[in-house]
Amino acid sequence: MPEYAEVALRALFSFIVLFTCARVLGKKQISQLTFFDYVVGIVIGDMAAQLAIDTSMKIVNASIGLVVYTLLSVIIAYGAIKSFKFRDLVESSPxxxxxxxxxxxxxxxxxxxxxxxxxxxxxxxxxxxxxxxxxxxxxxxxxxxxxxxxxxQALTPKDIGLRMKDNHAPSLIIIDGTLLENRIKSLGYTKDWLHSEIKKKGAKDFKDVFLAQIDSNGNVYVDLYNDAEETKKDKEE
Missing domain, CATH: 3.30.240.20 (bsu07140 like domains)
Structure with a gap:
């Protein structure tokens, strides 16, 4: 087998193994990583790179190294969840x-x-x-x-005795021209009402809308497929 073909196959295998390890380790954000997590990530990435391009390294040996590091990281993470003392040992404390x-x-x-x-x-x-x-x-x-x-500290409405209405998170109600009817009903709105709202934004039908979102006050944000029509409507308003 030509060397370039071997490197390509090793890179593909390395990518699959690294992707699997990443899925096993979870989805921590970069800002949530401890120093230990950061170092382990570098080591695992380096192993995967060596597996991909170092043809003198046996695939089995590199794979074992990746699996061992991944399993140890999972065990340590599980131990940190179950034991405060162990978590203080491996992650320190604030x-x-x-x-x-x-x-x-x-x-x-x-x-x-x-x-x-x-x-x-x-x-x-x-x-x-x-x-x-x-x-x-x-x-x-x-x-x-x-x-x-x-x-x-900054003042809040509660500090000055104001009562605020409960808010729900903005909800997507139309995605790629498809109306999410169950979501509209759960929010207490009707299909006819929404149709009248998107017409105000320049849409003739739900299929003209790329994305639509509604907030807790009933305000509807609409993004049309034809942005030129939307811009024209905004200028008229």
Missing amino acids: SILIKDGKIMEKGLFKHKMTYDDLMNGLREKDAFIIDEVEMAIMETNGQISVMKKPEY
Whole structure:
């Protein structure tokens, strides 16, 4: 077999194995990864790359390495879920960096953080003055969570005695020209009402609508297949 064909087949096999391992490990967001997760991901990716292009490496050996790393990661993740002590061992625990406006130097030293690192994390949370911070915590994923003192927190409707109507998340009601009738009924609207609403946006029929969404106040957002018609309608309004 030509070498290029072998590399292509190994790359295909490596891709399948890596995809399977990724599915087994779950769907954590990048921002949720601990340092350990990050390092394991790099190692698994490197193994998959070696499996794809290093023709001197036996496929079985590389596959065993990938499977072992994946299984160990799953076991550790399962152990962290079941045992607080084990989770503290493998993932560490959140550390207090600021308490009552006072910097906890031991917390900074523990995480090898400088004053600039701390201030950068605070600014990302719109906290520019340390004295305004009630508490700042270094999470296990490296993010800094900030709680400001009550007098510096933004007002909410509840703080000033306002009662707000309950809101539901915006719902898609038309997708690619197809009306989701069950969803419309569950939201308490009728097909005829929706038809009149999309006509206001320039659509003659549901099939003219690429995407339509409705919010908790009954406002309908419509995106037409023919954007020129939609733009013309907006200008007329």
